[in-house]
Amino acid sequence: MDELLKLEKVSIRFGGLHALTDIDLSVRTGEILAIIGPNGAGKTTLFNLLTGIYRPTSGTITYKNRVINKLKPYERVKIGIARTFQNARLLKNMTVLENVLVAHPQCNTESVLEAIFLTGRRRERRAAIAQECVEVLKAVGLDHKLDVLAGSLPYGEQRLLEMARALVTRCELLLLDEPAAGMNPAEKKQLVEKIRQLSREFNIEIVLIEHDIGLIMNISDRIVVLDHGVKIAEGSAAEIQQNPKVISAYLGGEDDWD
Amino acid sequence: MRSRAGRFAIVGLLILLPLLLQQIDDYILHIAIIIGIYAILSLSLNVIVGYAGQFALGHAAFYGIGAYTAALIMLHGSASFWLALAAAAAVTGLFGLLLGSPVIRLRGDYLGIVTLGFGEIVRLIFVNWVDVTRGPMGLPGIPAPSLFGHAFTEKIEFYYLILALVLLTYFIINRIVHSGIGLNLLTIREDETLAQSVGIRPNPYKLLAFSLGACFAGVAGAYWAAYISYVSPDSFRYLDSVNILAMVILGGTASLPGSILGAILLVLAPEILRYMNDYRMMLLGLAIILMMIFKPSGFWGEKHRKYNFYGLAQKGGRK
Numbered sequence: 001m002d003e004l005l006k007l008e009k010v011s012i013r014f015g016g017l018h019a020l021t022d023i024d025l026s027v028r029t030g031e032i033l034a035i036i037g038p039n040g041a042g043k044t045t046l047f048n049l050l051t052g053i054y055r056p057t058s059g060t061i062t063y064k065n066r067v068i069n070k071l072k073p074y075e076r077v078k079i080g081i082a083r084t085f086q087n088a089r090l091l092k093n094m095t096v097l098e099n100v101l102v103a104h105p106q107c108n109t110e111s112v113l114e115a116i117f118l119t120g121r122r123r124e125r126r127a128a129i130a131q132e133c134v135e136v137l138k139a140v141g142l143d144h145k146l147d148v149l150a151g152s153l154p155y156g157e158q159r160l161l162e163m164a165r166a167l168v169t170r171c172e173l174l175l176l177d178e179p180a181a182g183m184n185p186a187e188k189k190q191l192v193e194k195i196r197q198l199s200r201e202f203n204i205e206i207v208l209i210e211h212d213i214g215l216i217m218n219i220s221d222r223i224v225v226l227d228h229g230v231k232i233a234e235g236s237a238a239e240i241q242q243n244p245k246v247i248s249a250y251l252g253g254e255d256d257w258d
Numbered sequence: 259m260r261s262r263a264g265r266f267a268i269v270g271l272l273i274l275l276p277l278l279l280q281q282i283d284d285y286i287l288h289i290a291i292i293i294g295i296y297a298i299l300s301l302s303l304n305v306i307v308g309y310a311g312q313f314a315l316g317h318a319a320f321y322g323i324g325a326y327t328a329a330l331i332m333l334h335g336s337a338s339f340w341l342a343l344a345a346a347a348a349v350t351g352l353f354g355l356l357l358g359s360p361v362i363r364l365r366g367d368y369l370g371i372v373t374l375g376f377g378e379i380v381r382l383i384f385v386n387w388v389d390v391t392r393g394p395m396g397l398p399g400i401p402a403p404s405l406f407g408h409a410f411t412e413k414i415e416f417y418y419l420i421l422a423l424v425l426l427t428y429f430i431i432n433r434i435v436h437s438g439i440g441l442n443l444l445t446i447r448e449d450e451t452l453a454q455s456v457g458i459r460p461n462p463y464k465l466l467a468f469s470l471g472a473c474f475a476g477v478a479g480a481y482w483a484a485y486i487s488y489v490s491p492d493s494f495r496y497l498d499s500v501n502i503l504a505m506v507i508l509g510g511t512a513s514l515p516g517s518i519l520g521a522i523l524l525v526l527a528p529e530i531l532r533y534m535n536d537y538r539m540m541l542l543g544l545a546i547i548l549m550m551i552f553k554p555s556g557f558w559g560e561k562h563r564k565y566n567f568y569g570l571a572q573k574g575g576r577k
């Protein structure tokens with residue numbers, strides 16, 4: 001399969017606001033795709049469409065040759081789409097391990113009777129599930145903080161925890177909404193390495209939204225540029241940098257790239 | 259409940275308590291029994307309010323449905339108490355599901371108002387369905403439970419019965435909330451969008467919480483009917499729902515020891531402050547408000563937990 005995900009003429013309106021208009025986009029296997037664009041361009045809205053939090057006003061979203069427009073967010077997780085949020089969304093009063101456990105598919109399907117009778121076999125199963133979560137936390141580098149409350153982690157580690165949580169769902173497509181926001185240059189560099197490594201290790205396709213142009217040039221195979229809900233350019237880093245439309249969106253008055 | 263040993267010590271103490279006290283009078287045993295009933299009620303409401311985060315205000319209705327179901331089955335079907343107990347649990351569990359289905363789509367205040375309405379409707383049915391419930395006159399003459407052919411007559415026997423029921427309730431609810439189910443409930447409570455985004459389907463879990471909570475309120479109701487041997491609509495008013503909710507909040511939402519603590523405090527307080535009877539509700543309201551301001555997590559809130567929600571002990575404790 002060459003195209004994992006495909007959007008055809010996807011639009012969404014909020015009342016009179018055309019948040020996204022006629023977006024055509026595809027995610028191919030084996031690449032890291034970056035979405036860039038000024039504030040309010042519609043990047044997060046695009047992720048919300050892909051994960052089912054919003055439904056498109058028109059157009060079709062196809063994932064693995066199946067139209068998924070109507071699938072609920074939890075159904076999309078089951079078919080392999082996972083995400084992180086722009087503002088880290090964690091269970092702040094729960095531990096790092098618990099935050100990952102909640103996303104584990106088998107933790108999700110424990111039945112009432114299994115919970116009440118808690119046989120030796122069930123206990124072993126739980127320990128195995130927890131161990132799998134620890135392995136994923138190890139992959140992002142958080143396994144030394146299993147019992148720390150998520151809310152007390154530094155910002156950068158909260159982003160990593162979100163990634164671990166997404167990975168444990170055994171996703172095939174991972175959507176990262178500004179994973180480097182609020183990180184310093186050294187952390188960003190590490191993050192790029194981490195994302196590359198995770199993409200290989202877990203064999204997943206990654207789409208990321210990012211403002212830091214340097215980071216994007218460094219990590220992505222292909223870039224899609226959104227502005228005011230419209231796709232204005234697509235291509236390699238070099239092509240995008242030359243594109244006059246992109247340059248004007250960059251420098252275009254009130255839109256600023258933080 | 260720090261450790262296994264601690265837990266055994268408490269249970270052992272409760273079993274021996276009546277024997278240790280030289281002259282336990284019936285009054286003290288009665289208070290202990292009432293604490294037990296409310297402990298079951300607050301534990302069960304905690305599943306709905308504390309874990310599922312559904313601010314339900316009609317718990318006394320489930321309590322009442324359980325009591326009437328058990329009473330009717332024992333009176334007309336001459337069923338044993340144990341059968342009536344199971345039937346009451348099943349019927350109220352079903353009512354929890356019925357009430358839950360529409361209300362889980364509501365949020366916050368609306369949910370509170372609808373469940374409040376449900377509580378009133380149920381009470382009005384108890385009052386007005388005279389053919390079955392005998393209305394305000396209630397249903398007298400409910401037989402006492404019997405075990406191996408021996409009918410319960412002494413208060414002490416009822417004490418051990420409620421103790422067993424509280425322990426059973428605690429055990430089952432504790433297992434459930436410390437499982438994947440409990441973890442999912444808390445995720446849904448904290449952030450429903452997030453829950454959906456990690457693959458949790460919220461509605462079945464909320465329904466489960468409603469029917470589980472209702473089911474154990476039904477158990478408390480059945481016990482009450484057999485203990486007092488009489489049920490009437492007066493025992494299942496809106497104020498009783500508020501009282502149970504107050505126990506959950508004072509003790510600490512999403513904390514099972516907290517619920518028991520809440521039941522103890524709010525059953526004892528009016529007994530101790532008996533001479534202030536007129537101000538009881540006022541004091542209760544004041545206590546809840548102060549609690550919300552100064553200690554919103556309750557006297558024994560979630561912070562006290564030493565095990566994570568998957569039932570695994572935390573290595574080295576919280577950092």
Ligand SMILES: Nc1ncnc2c1ncn2[C@@H]1O[C@H](COP(=O)(O)OP(=O)(O)OP(=O)(O)O)[C@@H](O)[C@H]1O
Nearest residue numbers: 014017019037038039040041042043044045046086
């Ligand atoms: N639920 C909603 N209702 C109304 N308008 C919305 C909603 N969600 C997003 N929008 C609007 O859609 C537009 C795009 O928002 P979006 O969050 O997708 O931007 P973004 O590209 O992610 O920006 P940023 O870089 O600031 O994160 C904005 O004008 C926003 O106000």
Ligand SMILES: [Mg+2]
Nearest residue numbers: 043044045086
């Ligand atoms: Mg955004």
